[in-house]
Amino acid sequence: xxxxxxxxxxxxxxxxxxxGYPVALSLAGTALIxxxxxxxxxxxxxxxxxxxxxxxxxxxRLYGIxxxxxxxxxxxxxxxxxxxxxxxVAETLLDAMALLFGALRGGLGISVTLVGMLLAASxxxxxxxxxxxxxxxxxxxxxxxxxxxxxTGTICATGTLGQIIPPSIALVLLGxxxxxxxxxxxxxxxxxxxxxxxxxxxxxxALVPGLVLVAAYIVFVALIAWARPSLAPPVExxxxxxxxxxxxxxxxxxxxxxxxxVALIVAVLGSILGGFATPTEASAVGAFGALLLAMAKRSLDxxxxxxxVQTTTQVTSMVFLILIGAALFSLVFRxxxxxxxxxxxxxxxxxxxxxxxxxxxxxIFLLGFILDxxxxxxxxxxxxxxxxxxxxxxxxxxGIMIAVNLQTSFLTPPFGFALFYLRGVTPDSVPTSxxxxxxxPFILLQxxxxxxxxxxxxxxxxxxxxx
Numbered sequence: 001x002x003x004x005x006x007x008x009x010x011x012x013x014x015x016x017x018x019x020g021y022p023v024a025l026s027l028a029g030t031a032l033i034x035x036x037x038x039x040x041x042x043x044x045x046x047x048x049x050x051x052x053x054x055x056x057x058x059x060x061r062l063y064g065i066x067x068x069x070x071x072x073x074x075x076x077x078x079x080x081x082x083x084x085x086x087x088x089v090a091e092t093l094l095d096a097m098a099l100l101f102g103a104l105r106g107g108l109g110i111s112v113t114l115v116g117m118l119l120a121a122s123x124x125x126x127x128x129x130x131x132x133x134x135x136x137x138x139x140x141x142x143x144x145x146x147x148x149x150x151x152t153g154t155i156c157a158t159g160t161l162g163q164i165i166p167p168s169i170a171l172v173l174l175g176x177x178x179x180x181x182x183x184x185x186x187x188x189x190x191x192x193x194x195x196x197x198x199x200x201x202x203x204x205x206a207l208v209p210g211l212v213l214v215a216a217y218i219v220f221v222a223l224i225a226w227a228r229p230s231l232a233p234p235v236e237x238x239x240x241x242x243x244x245x246x247x248x249x250x251x252x253x254x255x256x257x258x259x260x261x262v263a264l265i266v267a268v269l270g271s272i273l274g275g276f277a278t279p280t281e282a283s284a285v286g287a288f289g290a291l292l293l294a295m296a297k298r299s300l301d302x303x304x305x306x307x308x309v310q311t312t313t314q315v316t317s318m319v320f321l322i323l324i325g326a327a328l329f330s331l332v333f334r335x336x337x338x339x340x341x342x343x344x345x346x347x348x349x350x351x352x353x354x355x356x357x358x359x360x361x362x363x364i365f366l367l368g369f370i371l372d373x374x375x376x377x378x379x380x381x382x383x384x385x386x387x388x389x390x391x392x393x394x395x396x397x398x399g400i401m402i403a404v405n406l407q408t409s410f411l412t413p414p415f416g417f418a419l420f421y422l423r424g425v426t427p428d429s430v431p432t433s434x435x436x437x438x439x440x441p442f443i444l445l446q447x448x449x450x451x452x453x454x455x456x457x458x459x460x461x462x463x464x465x466x467x
Contacts, residue, residue: 005034005050006336006341009329009336010383016030023325024325027322030329035332038332049337050335054334054335055335058327061328062324065324066320069278069280071172073199073280073282074316075313075316076280077172077283080268081290083293084294086299087304093115096253096257097111097257102235103235105226105229105233106226107234108144108146108235109221110222112158113214116129116158117165120162129158130155130159130160134422138151138422138425138427142430144235148434149434149435150221150231152438154221154438156438156439157411157439159421160407161213164213164403164404166206166272167282167286170373171203171403174381175202175203177378178202180382182194182195182389185387197395199279201396202396203269203279204273205461206400208459212459216448217442220445260296264289271285326375326382330383346359352391353391356387357388357393366409368405368406368417369409369415397457397460405450408450411443412439412443416439419432419436
């Protein structure tokens with residue numbers, strides 16, 4: 001039993017989290033209890049493999065976290081997303097897209113998909129995107145005769161795009177963790193001049209899979225609308241303009257609604273892709289641009305600014321507290337010889353690297369039912385990442401596979417996080433079964449994307465290699 005203490009530690013953390021305790025305190029508290037247990041057993045003369053020397057590295061870990069330039073992008077991207085949400089930019093964008101595509105069969109569904117993509121790129125937070133799109137678009141889609149299953153499924157699926165569409169906070173955190181894991185793996189293999197992995201590499205690698213996924217959603221909605229028009233009927237443009245109290249030409253509204261947020265996202269991603277800025281510097285551009293957009297709309301009064309700052313501070317504090325707790329958990333896990341145990345387990349699996357990847361993807365998928373992406377990124381990836389990378393797995397491909405896997409997990413009934421977020425803002429007239437039924441086709445599309453990435457890693461690795 002004592003030989004499997006690392007796995008017991010991992011199971012204990014999952015159990016405590018399922019009881020509803022705060023993530024950061026659960027990670028740190030459980031790790032400290034197991035560290036005390038290891039020290040106590042060693043004092044009593046019980047043969048237990050626990051190296052207390054790892055705990056002395058905690059101050060350096062804390063200093064490294066607080067001085068990490070990459071993680072500085074987190075509060076800035078959060079600020080950018082919250083500003084766009086509070087300033088009602090998303091609402092104007094949705095109105096513009098609805099006018100542009102609403103007259104087509106399935107046009108509102110296509111509009112929701114495109115706006116969800118842009119909102120995901122702006123906020124990078126699944127919960128914020130799903131709730132915002134649910135509040136803005138679901139009543140309109142239901143009023144226009146859309147099937148409740150198709151409407152809710154489209155909103156849930158586009159909301160999870162925040163995991164894969166850059167600039168995503170999930171990719172920022174995942175890139176930072178994988179960068180450390182990649183260096184550890186190379187040092188373990190005797191490479192004393194290790195290659196580096198940046199968040200920008202993951203951003204670039206996620207572009208093609210993310211856009212392919214968006215295109216697949218649009219094609220699916222269009223096919224459903226063509227095959228069964230009653231599920232996604234068209235809407236007359238003049239009627240929509242009357243309801244929006246918009247007089248005159250369509251193009252001024254389109255330009256006012258679409259141009260500012262699209263220009264902001266292009267500026268952020270373009271500065272990274274063009275090599276003009278790091279993701280951290282680009283996040284500052286995004287935050288400042290979002291501030292200008294909010295001021296231009298004259299929606300940034302005192303109470304709104306206060307709410308924006310409070311939300312940004314809360315989210316950022318949560319992320320860094322979880323990261324500190326995860327650092328302590330990682331040290332205790334390693335002190336019990338967890339890395340060696342995981343390496344032995346993976347090497348004993350049939351199929352070598354393929355078998356190890358299948359097991360890791362399955363574990364991450366199941367953990368996505370009970371843990372958010374932040375916990376999985378900070379707890380699971382540091383454990384399995386160095387081992388997989390030492391086995392020759394490409395770090396960019398691994399990061400994109402994990403992101404798409406989590407995106408699918410957050411959408412899968414009955415525990416998917418996106419389903420809970422949408423259920424909270426859905427009218428009682430829409431049954432939960434309709435939400436579950438609506439996401440099934442999108443889950444199949446995401447699983448197809450995951451399988452395609454597994455068969456053709458170039459989808460994730462080609463663009464970074466070119467740029």
